[in-house]
Amino acid sequence: MARMSMIEALRDAMDVMLDRDPKVLIFGEDVGYFGGVFRCTAGLQTKYGEERVFDTPINESAIVGMAVGMAAQGMRPCVEVQFADYVFPAYDQITQEAARIRHRSNQMFSCPLVVRMPTGGGIFGGQTHSQSPEALFTHVAGLKVVLPSTPYDAKGLLIAAIEDPDPVIFLEPKRIYNGPFYGNHTGKSVTWASHPGGEVPEGHYSIPIGKADIRREGTAVTVLAYGTMVYVAEAAVEQTGIDAEIIDLRSLLPLDVDTICASVQKTGRCLVVHEATRTSGLGAELIAEVQEACFWHLHAPILRVTGWDAPYPHAAEWDYFPSPARIARALTQVMEA
Structure with a gap:
């Protein structure tokens, strides 16, 4: 390794x-x-x-x-x-x-x-x-x-x-790409959380496409995320102390619907996080899949935290991104519903 x-x-x-x-x-x-x-x-x-x-x-x-x-x-x-x-x-x-x-x-x-x-x-x-x-x-x-x-x-x-x-x-x-996995933007400065990389085996190995990874086990709410947002979601969960289960989708097509639905059926609550714009983003499909398969297990409406429905705002990109604070507020809202 x-x-x-x-x-x-x-x-x-x-x-x-x-x-x-x-x-x-x-x-x-x-x-x-x-x-x-x-x-x-x-x-x-x-x-x-x-x-x-x-x-x-x-x-x-x-x-x-x-x-x-x-x-x-x-x-x-x-x-x-x-x-x-x-x-x-x-x-x-x-x-x-x-x-x-x-x-x-x-x-x-x-x-x-x-x-x-x-x-x-x-x-x-x-x-x-x-x-x-x-x-x-x-x-x-x-x-x-x-x-x-x-x-x-x-x-x-x-x-x-x-x-x-x-x-x-x-x-x-x-x-x-190079380590830092999220930033909090305050004024004109960005504070990065450092990330030391990860352990990678030498030589050939493969991971099946279409299989999600349960990054954090929990019983209170399921958080669906991918890419950078997995780390931002982890930071939000740490802030709130909520016993959330975080699923890293890894494969967006095909989706690992079995892993997603097994988690939501266990927790009864779901939050979707992605950086892309809200309208017609992948979150809409995730919510539809969960609602169709898990409706009778849900204790609260499914929420999503996403980017804005606007052209990418260069000067305000750190406000555009789902932040730990935005995700934390959504987690609290889901739990209180």
Whole structure:
């Protein structure tokens, strides 16, 4: 076991798969010589050569389109879109081509493609480097959507995604790439809570896509979260002292409905937390799933704490984020209902 940041764990996963499978390719904007804007692919081109790890033009549609063709012919491309905000030119390729190949070809072709994207805010990147578009992909049949919160999960899930026979959207919460996992914004300063990384096994291992992780067991209320918000929710629970059960979804599509519903049926209460905007966010689907399966077990309405229904507010991003204080208030409200 080695202690790694999420960036190091992701790089290790790609290293393992490049070494293990000659069909694996890594490409995207600046991922080769430069090692990626966040250095996730640093050193891989030197180790595996420019035919296995290479740079592309700034053209997301071409990056993903080329990867779809490669995947349909038996390669296993793992491509990087530099920020999730940049993926929209490639949305057609992902949703109309990659997601449909297996079904349009009557199982003659598959598309073992991974699209990696840093997602979410917290790096003062402004409107075009901070969005959380996960709900746009969870609506698309034929895709899998993954969003890890720990280095251990990041490596295991990325290996599983590269080995998967179908396309996987792999979202990486950049706010926890290098350690700090949440911040409290006061005036013009941000106070970070430090996070030392996590223990990650050496070599090959995988985590099944579609399986949530119970991060904290409890009996009073179920909190559903993913990515950075798992840590923020943990901080809120510590503030309130409420015996909450925190479930890290990890896989957004498919959802682990069994684990979610077993928890809510035990606790009788549910709170959903995500950074993306409220309206039509993934929280709405989570609430619908819980209400349909657990209605007669609920003791209170299901609440959600989310980002605003507004364009990403660069100057006020730390007010936009669900904070420990906002989540704590919602937990108290659920418990008092």
